[in-house]
Amino acid sequence: MxxxxxxxxxxxxxxxxPLDWDRTKTLIDTLEELRKLYAKLPAYSQQGQTLSYEQMIRLSRKVASYLQKHPELKQGDRVAIQLPNTLLYPVIAWGILQAGMVIVNLNPQYTAKETQKQLKDADVSAWFCADISAHLIDEVRLSLRCPLIVVCKLFDLHPWAQRNIFQFVLRYKRKAIRPFKSDKTLSFRKLLREGSAKAWVKPEIKPSDLAMLQYTGGSSGVHMGAMLSxxxxxxxxxxxxxxxxxxxxxxxxxxxxxxxxxxxxxxxxxxxxxxxxxxxxxxxxxxxxxxxxxxxxxxxxxxxxxxxxxxxxxxxxxxxxxxxxxxxxxxxxxxxxxxxxxxxxxxxxxxxxxxxxxxxxxxxxxxxxxxxxxxxxxxxxxxxxxxxxxxxxxxxxxxxxxxxxxxxxxxxxxxxxxxxxxxxxxxxxxxxxxxxxxxxxxxxxxxxxxxxxxxxKKRMILVSGFNVYPQEVEAVLNSHPEVDSSKVVGRMHPVNGESVKAYVVLKKHGLSQNDLKAFCKTELTSYKLPKQIELVSKLPANE
CATH class of the missing domain: 3.40.50.12780 (ANL, N-terminal domain)
Structure with missing residues (x-):
């Protein structure tokens, strides 16, 4: 039995x-309290350069003061950050929050279409873009109402000599920085200089006010911004x-x-x-x-x-x-x-x-x-x-x-x-x-x-910690003029957890798996790309 x-x-x-905390406090209030406790302690280090908590907060307030004084920006505006892990990230993020504005995170590996889609949906008014992603600006700026675009060199907060060595390696050795038009953009270092001349004013915000729009597919697979207060x-x-x-x-x-x-x-x-x-x-x-x-x-x-x-x-x-x-x-x-x-x-x-x-x-x-x-x-x-x-x-x-x-x-x-x-x-x-x-x-x-x-229960593929929504990949495949229909599924992977597989029905013979992979590469960032594409006469019903 x-x-x-x-x-x-x-x-x-x-x-x-059990836990209790002061629910009347905002992130800005919390930061001010922590500044008193940890001002002299190291907060962030990256490749030989360290910022203390005091330095990080002081720099972030320069960012905040510039944003506050910009004539086309206002409290509550959405501000995008498209940066990898650099010293600039916490400085900019806390600067946006201390300006009373809302963080919108973007993956710096996004394609132009992925970037444009998220920037437009969030109605961003400012965009902090890494120099390794700045080539996207030329492709998407005309479709945006974004009065402030700031180009950030990854090592802008390093000493002069280190900064130039690292940037030389990025640009000429690794070919990581592609050409772009710099007109109507502002450099991050110039923003800091101009922000230094303006006084920061603590914004009047409530705990219920929006702090971040963090995009996800949720349990529905539709790309949406989660509103985090x-x-x-x-x-x-x-x-x-x-x-x-x-x-x-x-x-x-x-x-x-x-x-x-x-x-x-x-x-x-x-x-x-x-x-x-x-x-x-x-x-x-x-x-x-x-x-x-x-x-x-x-x-x-x-x-x-x-x-x-x-x-x-x-x-x-x-x-x-x-x-x-x-x-x-x-x-x-x-x-x-x-x-x-x-x-x-x-x-x-x-x-x-x-x-x-x-x-x-x-x-x-x-x-x-x-x-x-x-x-x-x-x-x-x-x-x-x-x-x-x-x-x-x-x-x-x-x-x-x-x-x-x-x-x-x-x-x-x-x-x-x-x-x-x-x-x-x-x-x-x-x-x-x-x-x-x-x-x-x-x-x-x-x-x-x-x-x-x-x-x-939801349709989602988890690749190395990143969510991939089959509907998005299918939409890209189906946009190819020679594709009739497609179905995207996850496959177990010994290292990445899962990988992306696509079944594709073609309108006529001639298109190869490699052709489809190359097409997807222009539309999707790397972790969303199908690793396997199987050409079939009919989509499987039970996958």
């Missing part, structure tokens, strides 16, 4: 760690900080930041949470350069590192990984994609530190659950964050109260977004009247309140 599963007679599973992000800052409080020492932590900060997980950890602890963030410009990253790791006695399964695997493959000093490492933080327990166990065997996996979504600012270091259980997403509730429902949206039973995961807490930008109908579909957010993920829980992701 099979024993029955335990039943837990509650409608939701709240966090076991000051209250959302401040709440998640305190939730994560409180959850990790037993394992961190204020002012003493050194965190490695290899994941792109334009991604919400990395942004929250390295531009928000670490400020509460006065931590020192080491920015990795190009985490795909694994030997270069290992060389940087060897320079620091770091205490924590963020990453995804793909990165942990790639690091451990190199023999030089074992030459790194891990004596200070407390834990690694995994986010963005499912963590392979075998990879996590090997990491702990080699470094002596566990990998703590959690669950998050852009719409949740982003963290909803995490594994506690004291009882880390590989294969699970841990327990709900402080002030967070999680529950499961069946197909009829009845609440599931039995353990080890699969259902759709819902989350409620102060980190749940305000809604989707310009999509009120999608907001109503995904957030109910009681504040519960439908995630589109399938999960189960056990008797000790540990949760496990078991699958997805």
């Amino acid at each position: 099979t024993p029955s599963k335990p039943s837990i007679n509650i409608s939701s599973h709240p966090s076991e760690k 000051h209250a959302n992000i401040v709440a998640n800052m305190y939730q994560v900080d409180h959850f990790l409080s037993d394992n961190i020492v204020k002012g003493k932590e050194i965190l490695i930041a290899p994941l792109p900060i334009y991604h919400i997980f990395s942004f929250t950890v390295h531009c928000a949470v670490t400020l509460l602890s006065g931590s020192h963030n080491i920015l990795i410009l190009d985490a795909s350069n694994i030997p270069g990253m290992i060389a940087e790791l060897k320079r620091w006695k770091f205490t924590a590192i963020t990453g995804v399964n793909t990165l942990f695997f790639a690091l451990m493959r190199l023999p030089s990984f074992k030459t790194i000093d891990f004596s200070s490492l407390k834990f690694a933080i995994a986010g963005g994609m499912k963590l392979d327990p075998l990879v996590a166990q090997k990491w702990e065997d080699l470094t002596g530190a566990p990998v703590l996996e959690g669950f998050g979504m852009t719409e949740l600012s982003p963290v909803a659950s995490w594994n506690p270091k004291a009882d880390n259980r590989l294969g699970t997403i841990g327990k709900p964050m402080p002030a967070t509730e999680m529950r499961l429902t069946d197909d009829e949206e009845n609440v599931i109260s039995t353990t080890d039973t699969e259902g759709e995961l819902w989350v409620r807490g102060p980190q749940v977004m305000q809604g989707y930008w310009k999509h009120p109908e999608q907001t109503q579909t995904h957030i109910d009247s009681n504040g519960w957010m439908r995630t589109g993920d399938l999960a189960s829980f056990d008797a000790e309140n540990y949760w496990t992701i078991t699958g997805r």
